[in-house]
Amino acid sequence: MHYKSLTTIVLANALSLSFCVAQTTVVEEWNKVGIKGVSYISPETAHEWQSWRRSLYQFAQLIFK
Numbered sequence: 158m159h160y161k162s163l164t165t166i167v168l169a170n171a172l173s174l175s176f177c178v179a180q181t182t183v184v185e186e187w188n189k190v191g192i193k194g195v196s197y198i199s200p201e202t203a204h205e206w207q208s209w210r211r212s213l214y215q216f217a218q219l220i221f222k
Contacts, residue, residue, distance in 0.1 A: 166193045166219055170212040195219060 167187060169180045180196055187194030197215045202208040 166195060168195050168197060168212070168216045168219060170197050170199070170208075170215075 167184075169184050180198070184194035184196040195215075197212060199208040199211045202211070
C-alpha cells in the first residue's frame with residue numbers, strides 16, 4: 158500500500174531556535190508529491206514543554222476539523 162493512500166495530513170513541527178529552513182523545504186516536497194504537509198514553528202521556544210504543548214494544539218486543530 159502506498160503511503161499517500163494512508164495519510165491525509167502530516168504536521169512538521171519546529172522550534173524557533175532550531176533549524177526551520179529544512180522543515181519548510183521538507184513540507185514543500187511533501188506537497189509536491191501529493192502529501193498534505195503543514196509546517197508549524199513555535200515562536201521563541203526551544204526544547205521545552207511550551208513548544209510541545211503548542212504543537213499538540215496545532216495538530217489537534219488539523220485532525221479534529
